[in-house]
Amino acid sequence: MFDPLNLQVFANHTRAAAENMAYTLQRTAHSAFVKETEDFTVMLINRNGDTFGVPMGLGATWYPGLTYTRAIDMVADYKPGDVAFTNDPYSCFVATHAPDTHLWKPVFYEGEIIAWTGGHIHNTDMGGAVPASLSRALTEIHQEGIRFPPMKLVNGGVFDEDILKIMTTNVRKPDLNIGDIKALVGALNTGERKILAMVEKFGKEAFLEGAEVLLDHAEAQARDILRSMPDGTYVFVDYADEDSVEANPCRLKLTMTIKGDEAILDFTGSDPQLGSSLNVPSGGDPRHTMLLVGVYYVLYTINPKILLNTGLTRPFTCIAPQGSVLNPISPAAVGMRSLTCARLRSVIFGAFCQAVPERLPAAPAGNNCIVNVMTTDERGRTVIAAVNPVVGGGGGMPHRDGTNGSGADAAYLKNTPIEITETEVPIEFVKYGLAKDSGGAGRWRGGLATEMAFRVFSPGSRITARNRDRSFFRPWGLLGGKAAGLSDMVLNPGRDDYRRLGNIDTAILQPGDVLEIRSAGGGGRGNPLEREVWRVVRDVERGYVSAEAAERDYAVVIRDGVADEKATESLRASRSASTGHFHYGPEREGYEAQWTPAAYDLLTDILAGLPIHWRFFTKTEIFRRMKGRVGPEGVSAALADVRARFREMPEPAIEVKEAAE
């Protein structure tokens, strides 16, 4: 029997097993994606398919609450040495875009499955319309590469060569895929060995119970945190800049109700599934891990001793209506769901920032832009390389400035040294550093944005900058803190022929062209007028804040590098603190003056009343006709125009709501 006194010992052995799997995978993998970007996960899974252990130091942060149950159930007749796999986002909603290939392996003990080991790798390419299989512009899953529904990949320790042949025939970098998959199988075998060692140490019954107790413990920790929060309903909305090539905003709305030790996360009011690859395939699972990543961050931030496993998800229930961007139906494309997930996290942070603002930071920059270059070297060879990610700072914290240039929910990303990139890729960096005045002003300043500029030397050099966002909707400030600076991409800054590229994620450069990419910053926290003068002066000395911004945003007057105390005092006295729990910045305020909450409520009702395949189309057509129109009246008028133009459109079945609501 499991002695609760052993819980920490059992948790440590679980973690050791998971870390061991991660090191095995990282050590033996072939691709840069797995070895360096660490876009992989490994986990220990209990008999029922629930994750009970993940590594803390390695890999991506998204899947500690992943459950494999649905995937496991779709394959029959497991035998020792079998490994099953899938990369199909729609079969069982375990994989969430085609490059992510999930594997799981039964762990047998005395003829009985007592646990599973599992994990995923991000394959460099799964075939489909574009290299790397990912582009925001894709519109259906079939363009995003070959898909394998759950099936056995390894039978009794022997790979199914037919499946491998099908894969290698369909993908652009077969050696990397096969190498990484074999490395992951090796890691699953390591995990199996470690689990059997735990069974030997603790005994079979204690092991089985221990795996449950860890989930119960994580659940208890999560419930304790929820109980410490005030009951209430917290509504928060955030937007991705562009929903598709149509370039309308993509709205995510969360209504979070905390009651006692439970929370309901209702995403009703979020956009319909999109005609781009920004959809997040959750399958409507009320505890789908992709919907809860922001929750893991909040819980871990509040209690860093929390165990990360599916137990954490139990007190939470998500509602993501079918046909919405957070629960699309096939064949909606899903490849770039990571951009939407970044916004989803900020929506969750925003909701919790109303419940416990004293315990959480303002919005992080939230645009984890991955930059790739395809160019030609002097010998005429094509060179393809990832250069530094351009990520922004964390939000201002309760007792500290936001971390500069990364942090918060982007802290897992790594950069590549300039010297390595310049030696391997024929580009030359002009700048790589922090962007002045990009952090949201506040009692605690938001972390600064990153700014990177480089020059190319050969014609037709193609740049992709995936996951760019926050070029219009700013990372928000909290409790009087200001929203942060916006992201941007500029061709040839400072030259006569300069061009702002807005939110697009690709660019073609010609010899001598310089591309500058800037991320957003982190939001500020607390009233900037209360920031100590010496901190403002120090920020100016360090070049984080300009003297002009010090005066404008902090009311600190600096002359010749020294604070003018008198002038500062009187300027501060003349200013009044900004009100409002959040500060979103002028762009969003302007946008929401037209697209009021009531306008969105009406739009949501209209779209929900249409067949799914009409919704995104109708959204786009209504947006086209909103010029000069405002609020629900504007939406009604626009809808009338749309219906007049498209007579085939079905009548939206709008539910009449109860007056009490």
Place this chain on the structure above:
Amino acid sequence: MDNAPAPGKGHLKEQDWKVGVDIGGTFIDFCALETRSGRVASLKVLTTPDDPGAELMTGLSLLAEREGLDPAAISRFVHGTTVGINTVIQRRGVSLALMTNAGFEDVIELARLRMPDVYSLFCSRPDQLISRDMVFGIPARLRADGSEAQAPDMQAVIEAVATAKARGASGIIISFLHSWRNDAQEAAVKAQIAKSAPDLFVFTSSEVWPVIREYERTTTAILNGYVHPRVSGYLTALEDKLVSRGVTAPALLTKSNGGVMNAAEGKRSCVQMLLSGTASGVIGAAWLARRAGERHILTLDIGGTSADFALIIDGEPQFGTGELIGEFPLHIPSVSVSSIGIGGGSIASVDAQGVLRVGPESAGSTPGPVCYGRGGTQATVTDAMAVCGWLGHSQMAYGQLQIDVGLARAAVSKLADQIGRTAEEAAQAILDIAISEMFVEVEKLASRAGVDLREFTLMPFGGGGPMLGAFLAREFKMAKVIGPPRPGVVSALGGLVADLRGDFIRTVFTHLSAEATPLLRKALDSLSAEGLAWLSKQGHQGPATLHVSADMHYVGQSFEIEVPVQAAWIAEGKLSPIEDAFHAMHAKLYDFDDPDGEIEIVNLRLSAIGAGPALELPVEAEHAGAAAVPEREIPVFTGKEFEWIGLYRRDLLHPGGRFSGPAVVAQEDTTFAIPAGATVDVDRHLNLHLTFSE
């Protein structure tokens, strides 16, 4: 032969002393060997943090008093100092300015982006040793091939120096992009600063460690400059003190790479000594292991706040880069040591959900565990050992500590009450948890290195290693544990036996092809010349050993593996053995290779080694009638219940002695806990060999 023959040694017929000293957080350890008689003396003295070096003199006086040591008869004096690392950890270094390329001023703040605590929204990087207002961007640029795109703007340098001085800088670090390929720009700016501000000390990144990767190279140079004045001042004072004591042997310093260097070198290459403490522990352990005939060793050094582990494979310590100095990675070759914040002083607590935990908070050495009676109130791992009965049967730390079991029991009982258990059950759980925390770290170490720990022998040392080591070994099914006779002075011994060792690097970054041969040859020639010059500057007169290796990867990978190569392969332009060696190493480390893959060679490395003294510690003859006899039986809680087990005195154990666990071996500098199932044999070097039968 000794690498540092003392002048005038000939007339000292009676004595010839070799002295190794290691300075730790609480104690300074001496290991001294009189080579003519084979006498070994070990000693612990409390450190004097306010007057570093004073404790050294105290120790020499004590050695003179007790052992009759004549300072003039010291022919080798090696010591490891923590002045450097403490300067970083306590942030007591000097104010520095950094000159780097305009547009790249934030390289040190951004570091490599990824942060350790990736799930926390509060994750952050440490405050830099040079704040952003002391970073000066100078218009200047080298291309990746080393050619100059833009010459340094000297006017900007002059202005930056003036501003830096006005803001209080006492030294300047210069680091320009691609100086690994061409150090001329850094040298030119250094010359300019020497003209305009001769009172400032200057280090360039290429002279400290000329390796590709700007953050790693810059931060290493910064660490060097940050500790330089303090280390250099300390060494000068130390040399004066030694001379005034009549010690004529030059002071040698232990290095992070496990070797030694002379004091003049130490004053400039301060960064080389930052991790010398843990490194010499591993060197000492490797030496002891070789002597005892053990090849694969896991070392375990447990102190008050942390536990350090290292692998010794085939008798050789493992090397790595990127070890942490406080919060900053150091990128010179260092003996690989993993560390976890669990030690004898780690505090146990019960969390909100009623779960017992250990650490990461620690009572450290002040106030220390409750049972030390120095004001500690929270139960620690050491207190748990005391409650179970493993400790408290003899004085600790050469009589400087007395264990009060009653205090320990009171503290552990408080926790036990919260979870409804007996004090012994809670104490045992604390030990199990502490061991499981170490288990996680050791598992990671083994899995990174790709080794099977069942083939290894555990060697615990330090004050706490022998207390918990054998239990940890059981977790890994290691069949053997070896306990050296003086576990408290293994690091001091490591310095005593260490070689002179200098590491040198040239980044070449080229495809491994016939075209690259002249470049490789030139790099190797200059490395060899540099290595030999270094040895002769250290006063080495014997034969030199040069180890050459190459950091290589397949094109497209951006991490390298170090592969030993033969100088002749490069000299004769034989590339295929280099390729074969790389493929083989890749397959060994990563379980696959790509025989058709193009190979890039990033760095050539050379270690210049001047062998240390061939010392022999005395070997004891096996006694007949050496049977190990317990002093008495003591009650110890061995997991489930109290058992009466044997208490042995280490100084009464003789070669050939044999006994079985569970047992306790008490000695002056530690207590060795021996679990059930172990058979203990005493060898002729007085090591305890524990073997476990399944």
